[in-house]
Structures are given as structure tokens and as C-alpha cells.
Amino acid sequence: MNKSDSERIVGILSHFGYEECENPREADLLIVNTCSIRQLSANKAYSQIGVWGKWKKHKPIKIGFCGCVAQQDKKGLLKRFPYLDLVFGTHNIYELPTLIQRVENGEKVCAITDTAYKADETQYHISRKGNLNAWIPIIEGCNNFCTYCIVPYTRGRERSRDFDVIVEEAKRAISEGFKEITLLGQNVDSYGKDLKDEKSTLANLLRELNKIEGKFRIRFVTSYPTDITDDLIDAVDECEKVCEYFHIPMQSGNSEVLKKMNRRYNREQYKAIVEKIRNRFKHVTITSDFIAGFPGETEEQFEDTLSAIKELQLDYSNTAAYSPREKTVAAKWIEKFIPEEIKYERLERLNEVNKQASIASNKKFVGETLEVLVEGVKEKDGKRQITSRAGNNKIVHFESNTAQIGDFVNVKIDAASLWCIKGQEV
């Protein structure tokens, strides 16, 4: 979502005469788009603006700070970092033209609202990175309030974009030559619930996008387990352009911990969803997210997470040690915090099990033929080495004299390692 926001910010700025430059030292305006999901990413953003602040002694640059940390810290940022000129929140991106003008007139500006700024978003160009994958946000915010998560506080309640505006944006991206569309949402399968019309569901959106002419793929992230409806699974099955790939964060393999996390499912319900999907698609991959060391998590409960990855044969998982986030419910359970050394020791064990799961998952595809999209070509030892991605999100390497970036190629898989699979063009 942050990448997509950045593409929109650059697009809006270019509409007003700014040009992107490769070397930040040459810039007149520098903006850091921040993530607050963990303290580490917030700290990185603070240290980045500290570096830029020093550059101000030599050049009259303007410095901006936006995204989730801005939304969270609000006006305090201007006081804490006096070299900042502009702070704007996740709801204020489309207000940027006016904000920039005020900054150019020498004002220090902070624009953080809790409700989405109403603007005709279609009037601005999106400066997309690369030419393969187009990120398209379809819903922003989240209503779930998991007890560890800051997203509902920084991105607000769920707001779905207009169905037809999304379809138009996708058509434009395909006509510009993009080969993949990724529909984005903190809770993507909740799309349309706030619009209250029958048409606006993720399943219907996939069906509509599937009708766009041309050879391309459609993906969607991130799914909330119990929002994956049978209709959505049917749509993925029916639509040949939609990838056999589901990212469904489980967060813990223990039902008690899930309850404390305010996740609306237990281990068995999650398992049933995974099984339903696996029974339906031949080459599907299902990836997940897990937190190690949630407040109060016992050793036995943590072991349930390890056993869930194995039992459900999850193809890959993003893992993190619990990081308390201000304002969230779990951050107040200080007396239940797991000591750092235990938390990181659990994370290490989680990563080891995750690694084994990833190897096992990659091995499943040996002997299969997958259609891949070429993402990179490198000459090495007189051979052209191709990096590509299958519809199920597996990274596939192969050699080819002809394949070009953006081509779709069939590859027969003959080897698997931890991070990738290898094969021969067929």
C-alpha cells in the first residue's frame, strides 16, 4: 500500500512540475513515506530525515514526512524535527498540491485528518514503478481492530473505492503495457462491504477485470481468513487471469492466542479455509503471516504455531517478533510481555520451521509445468539467466536465448531450493 501511495504522490507532484531525480542530493523536495507496522520501520524513517536535515545547511531543500507514522505522530513531528517542512497523513495525499504550494511559500504545514480527503483522484497521473506490475488499491483501512495492530488507527475505517473507477484504472494500466495487476487492501476481501451495493464485491471485481482484453494476470492481497467467501473462491477458479495465490495471515496457530489477538477465527476454522482452497486449485500456494511472542503466549501455545505451519503445509510465511504499537490494546498488557530473548529465540525457531516449509513447498512443483512471467534477464558465463514468477508467486529461474522481460513462458520444473525453483523452457 505504501508503494502504491508513493506512486500516487510522485504522480501528483509531476502534475505540478516536479521531476523525480535519481540522486536525493540533487532534490529540492524530499519526502519519506513511512510505515508504522513495527517500531524498526518508524525508526528508519526518523533516521532518514535526520540525514536530510543536515543537508539543509548546504542547500535550501524542503523535507516532507507522510504515511502511517505521520498519521500517528501528527503535529508533534514538526516540533520534534524542526527541519521538517511538511507532514501529511494517509488521508491527505490528494490534498498535496495545495500543501506543496503553502510549503513553497515558506509555511510549515501539518495536514492530518481522520477522514479521507475528498478529491477527484482520477485527475492525477500515477507514476508507476517498472512496467510489469501495477498496484491498484481497492479498499483502504480496516475495521477489525486486532489487538496488536496499528492499521485501524493510521489508515482509518474501511473505505472501498468505486467499482468502475477501479476497472478504468486497471484498463489504463493494461493499455500502458502492464502485465500484472495487484489489487490492494489491508483487508482486500472486505471490498465493497461499506458500499452496500450488490455489484461491489471482490469476486465481481475479479470477474469484471478478467474480461479486459490482453494477456495479463490479476492478484489480490491481503485476505482476512473469514472474509474469503465461496463466491470469491469460485471467481478465482472461473477467471483464467486470476492467479492461484492466496496470502492469508494466520498470526498464531493457537486458538486462545487468536482470541486474545481479536482474530475472528480459531485454528480449526482457518484450517477449513486452507483445505477448501487446496482442494480446488492444482498449483495454488497459500502464504501466511505469524507473530512470535505475543503478550502472554506460552511455550505450548507457540509450539501450536510451529505445528500449524507443518500441518497446513503453508508455502511460506512472513514472520515477526511482537512489537508493541502505541494505542493498541495489546501494548497495554506490559506485565504479560514476553522477555526479548525468549521472543527472539521463538522467532528463530519459527523461521527455521518456515524455511523447511518453503523447501517442501518448492519441491512439490518438481516435474510440474508452470507458466511464468519473465521479470529479469542476466548474462552470466555466456548464458542468459532468466528470473521469473509463476502465477502462484513462486520465483522460477531458467536459461533462455530468447525470453524477454514481460514475456509469458512455460517452464518445466526440475529442481527446488529454499528461495526458488529451477526449470527448462518448454
Ligand code: SF4
Ligand atoms: S485485519 Fe490486518 S490490518 Fe486489520 S487490524 Fe487486523 S492485522 Fe491490522
